[in-house]
Amino acid sequence: MIIPESPIPAVNVAQVPQRSPLRYPGGKTWLIPHIRAWLGGLPSVDLLIEPFAGGGIVSLTAVMESLVKRCIMIELDRDVAAFWHAALRQGDELIRRVQAFDPTRSNVEILGNAAPRNTAEHGFRTLVLNRTRRSGILAPGASLSKKGENGHGISSRWYPGTLVKRLETIGHYADRIAFCETDGMQFLEALACDLNENVAVFVDPPYTAGGKRAGSRLYAHSEIDHERLFSILAGTGANFLMTYDCAPEIMSLIRLHGFSAVRVLMKNSHHTRLPELIVTPRPVFH
Numbered sequence: 001m002i003i004p005e006s007p008i009p010a011v012n013v014a015q016v017p018q019r020s021p022l023r024y025p026g027g028k029t030w031l032i033p034h035i036r037a038w039l040g041g042l043p044s045v046d047l048l049i050e051p052f053a054g055g056g057i058v059s060l061t062a063v064m065e066s067l068v069k070r071c072i073m074i075e076l077d078r079d080v081a082a083f084w085h086a087a088l089r090q091g092d093e094l095i096r097r098v099q100a101f102d103p104t105r106s107n108v109e110i111l112g113n114a115a116p117r118n119t120a121e122h123g124f125r126t127l128v129l130n131r132t133r134r135s136g137i138l139a140p141g142a143s144l145s146k147k148g149e150n151g152h153g154i155s156s157r158w159y160p161g162t163l164v165k166r167l168e169t170i171g172h173y174a175d176r177i178a179f180c181e182t183d184g185m186q187f188l189e190a191l192a193c194d195l196n197e198n199v200a201v202f203v204d205p206p207y208t209a210g211g212k213r214a215g216s217r218l219y220a221h222s223e224i225d226h227e228r229l230f231s232i233l234a235g236t237g238a239n240f241l242m243t244y245d246c247a248p249e250i251m252s253l254i255r256l257h258g259f260s261a262v263r264v265l266m267k268n269s270h271h272t273r274l275p276e277l278i279v280t281p282r283p284v285f286h
């Protein structure tokens, strides 16, 4: 099966607005031009559902750029979920904590070792750990960034002014962003009958099939039944867009369901080019 290359290139983080306060492993900033083209071509779609939300860059961009009116973000990881609960419902409290925090190694360690007493505290803890651990990885066993990613110590990714601005903007749009802490697969399955052509679904699952990507190192929840996910989406009339690694198992599922796919060449941190797949029910990008 020959997968054509997308005419839209991947972009780097400097080329699109960064809207999420979280640095997310596997984050989809590079995909934003595709998301704009996809949602821009679906004028009757008002609602975007993102069942594996993570840092939520796609949902945030879609709502903030008026590509959709509303979105529902779903995430199973309780630490990440606490962040979104707090950002959407207790943004002022989160902002106060960001402004007051001194990101020394010892303060970060104290926060990391303490059990949070409420949602705001929990959400703030997630934000601090996400921005001070190596590559933003929150999964068990992730280590603190030793020298910082540009040699500036543990706080090299802690930009309070930027974080406050992003949190303020999220607060501004909070009435259009719903967040559910649950299993994204169950959510899709429960709603399958209501997922019609007026709904867009952006699917970026943790990927571990074939052992190609170390999803289990990156996320606390990394086991997904990919066959089931493809079947659920095939059984709905929703306009979905999925991203996956280019792996034989995924190619077979695309063929089995008659979906369409394009490749996007990504540069990783070693500047090698890795193809990622964008899968849609019908051709969108060629």
Ligand SMILES: C[S@@+](CC[C@H](N)C(=O)[O-])C[C@H]1O[C@@H](n2cnc3c(N)ncnc32)[C@H](O)[C@@H]1O
Pocket (backbone or CB within 6 Å): 024, 025, 026, 027, 028, 029, 051, 052, 053, 054, 055, 056, 057, 058, 074, 075, 076, 077, 080, 182, 183, 184, 185, 204, 205, 206, 207, 219, 220, 221, 222, 223, 224
């Ligand atoms: C590839 S990441 C998503 C990254 C996101 N697109 C971004 O740009 O930040 C996959 C996410 O799915 C979450 N996840 C894993 N299993 C899940 C499940 N069953 N339901 C909901 N979320 C799940 C993981 O915790 C992780 O945050």
